[in-house]
Amino acid sequence: MATEQPVGAPPEVKETIQTKKPTGQKIDPYNVAGEVDETGAVKAIDYNHLIEEFGVQPLKPEHLERFERITGKPAHRLMRRKLFFSHRDFDKILDAYEKHGKFMMYTGRGPSSGSMHLGHTVPFLFTKELQEIFDVPLVIMLTDDEKYLYTRNKNHGVQKRGAAVEDFIEFAHENAKDIIALGFDVKKTFIYTDFEYTGLGHFNQNIKEMESLITFNQASGAFGFDASTNVGLISYGAAQCVAAFPSSYPTLFGLEDNRPPDYEHLHRHKSLAKIPTLIPCAIDQEPYFRMLRDRCERMSDPHPKTSLILSKFLTALQGPGGKMSASDPNSAIFMSDTPKQIQTKINRHAFSGGRESLEEHRKLGGDPDVDVAYTYLSYFLEDDAELEDLAQRYRRGELLTGEMKARCISELQKFVADFQERRAKVTHEVMRSFMCPRLLEFGGNRNPSQKQADAGGAKSNGIVNGKAEDEEAGAADATGKEGRGTKSERKQAKMAEKLAAKAQEKLALRPKGSEGRAS
Ligand code: TYM
Numbered sequence: 001m002a003t004e005q006p007v008g009a010p011p012e013v014k015e016t017i018q019t020k021k022p023t024g025q026k027i028d029p030y031n032v033a034g035e036v037d038e039t040g041a042v043k044a045i046d047y048n049h050l051i052e053e054f055g056v057q058p059l060k061p062e063h064l065e066r067f068e069r070i071t072g073k074p075a076h077r078l079m080r081r082k083l084f085f086s087h088r089d090f091d092k093i094l095d096a097y098e099k100h101g102k103f104m105m106y107t108g109r110g111p112s113s114g115s116m117h118l119g120h121t122v123p124f125l126f127t128k129e130l131q132e133i134f135d136v137p138l139v140i141m142l143t144d145d146e147k148y149l150y151t152r153n154k155n156h157g158v159q160k161r162g163a164a165v166e167d168f169i170e171f172a173h174e175n176a177k178d179i180i181a182l183g184f185d186v187k188k189t190f191i192y193t194d195f196e197y198t199g200l201g202h203f204n205q206n207i208k209e210m211e212s213l214i215t216f217n218q219a220s221g222a223f224g225f226d227a228s229t230n231v232g233l234i235s236y237g238a239a240q241c242v243a244a245f246p247s248s249y250p251t252l253f254g255l256e257d258n259r260p261p262d263y264e265h266l267h268r269h270k271s272l273a274k275i276p277t278l279i280p281c282a283i284d285q286e287p288y289f290r291m292l293r294d295r296c297e298r299m300s301d302p303h304p305k306t307s308l309i310l311s312k313f314l315t316a317l318q319g320p321g322g323k324m325s326a327s328d329p330n331s332a333i334f335m336s337d338t339p340k341q342i343q344t345k346i347n348r349h350a351f352s353g354g355r356e357s358l359e360e361h362r363k364l365g366g367d368p369d370v371d372v373a374y375t376y377l378s379y380f381l382e383d384d385a386e387l388e389d390l391a392q393r394y395r396r397g398e399l400l401t402g403e404m405k406a407r408c409i410s411e412l413q414k415f416v417a418d419f420q421e422r423r424a425k426v427t428h429e430v431m432r433s434f435m436c437p438r439l440l441e442f443g444g445n446r447n448p449s450q451k452q453a454d455a456g457g458a459k460s461n462g463i464v465n466g467k468a469e470d471e472e473a474g475a476a477d478a479t480g481k482e483g484r485g486t487k488s489e490r491k492q493a494k495m496a497e498k499l500a501a502k503a504q505e506k507l508a509l510r511p512k513g514s515e516g517r518a519s
Helices: 011-018 047-054 062-069 092-099 118-134 144-154 165-180 201-211 216-223 231-242 283-295 341-349 358-364 372-380 382-393 401-422 429-436 457-461 488-506 513-518
Strands: 025-028 030-035 084-087 106-110 137-141 187-192 277-282 307-311 319-324
Touching: 011 277, 025 283, 030 319, 047 084, 047 283, 062 092, 084 283, 092 307, 106 118, 118 277, 118 401, 137 165, 144 165, 144 231, 165 187, 187 429, 201 231, 216 231, 216 283, 231 283, 277 283, 283 319, 319 372, 319 488, 341 372, 341 401, 372 382, 372 401, 382 401
Parallel strands: 106 137, 106 277, 137 187, 277 307
Antiparallel strands: 025 030, 084 307
16 A cells, blocks of 8 residues: 655664764674664674675575475575575585485574564574474574573673573573474474573583583683673583584483483483584574584584574664664564554664655665565565565655555564464463473485485484484384383373374464465
């Protein structure tokens, strides 16, 4: 619908931008900010510069072609539109899948509040589709410990109201429900919070070994720590790193762990150390995984260097120099927002690539590349043809800012409302079914090229028929009979199966057709 409302950035946005002091672009897990120039204006994040600075590789059309050839599926819109724009060793993951059939996926979320924003859904939507296509196991880490330590550090050691350990565990549970509502398959997905899972067993053994490989200087170089940083935050990175090791999760592969009540299996499983891992995330998390990749081969059971596929940031409503931030409600659309709130936020705060006056806009056209409403559509609108048409008509001045915003509002209102409907069905029980350590079920590539040659199918990456092949365990096997895990592990697995079945009944976990595509 044509509206005659003003085009151009709302005045309050410009004021905020112009009060800033000149600084360089800064991207790390704790800061995402574009360069601020001498006039105080925030520039868009320069992703080409980041590719060079971080030493990551650009994702090229060849990767997309190879992905489509191997999987027989079209690349996700986020890959097609170069919103996932860079990688490390993505080729090696495709090699592993093609040759041996299987790998593990890993991603995560730092539960800083009880509701995720639209930007946080980006890596999860992408991860979900890759997991479905590759049919591989996925672990999702909720870093309640990181967010507790970070928040307390930010508050100079003071523990503010609503920011105790227990609050972050609760945020993690709420975020777990959000993530589940994006449509993950309980059979092949394990979600955990650090407070609940990482302090024991092989995971903790991996953490301690990784901590021994990181000096204070290296951690502070990577994350900007100094002598006033609390020691918890300084060492935290080791946990986020070893979460990428399949050997941190033996139970998921049908192998024994060193946890209560049995403490039976002291040694980490060598076979799991051979399984490669792929991490999808935005590029702010890359410094963790650079640190990890430098140390994978120094572990006593060396792991292959973890592969990464990295996205840009869904920008703040105020424009392309920052990312949506949970701590600034006006910068973000939250997954708990009402249709009205979405409408108001986009109309009031979304930076426009339109011209100052209607007349100028009609004459000179707008710039969709900096237009926030268009940018959001490029992440969430599935239809390539419609997206292209919107861009062209905007450039020609035929489409006004108000119209672009209206299209964005209706798309986001639908996405968020569908999400909220699924979210309402995620009970505590459903959540726990994802969080119970249990044998995962996955098939991987059914026709790996080295099946015959290896005479053991996927042996060379450590998994056989969706299970870990392990000399020590000797008996890992999908049916859960004699010799597979301890009595209590088998009991736990049964319980998880029951919970999973219930969860499946209650929730349509795998939305069909276009719904599945959009989520
Ligand atoms: P967190 O909670 O900051 O972010 C969760 C995931 O969302 C990505 N992200 C975004 N993507 C697109 N646009 C945005 N505006 C945006 N903001 C955040 C992040 O890159 C991340 O993928 N320490 C981590 C939690 C974590 C993790 C991981 C993340 C633990 N292990 C492995 C990725 C992969 C954190 O605080 O994420």
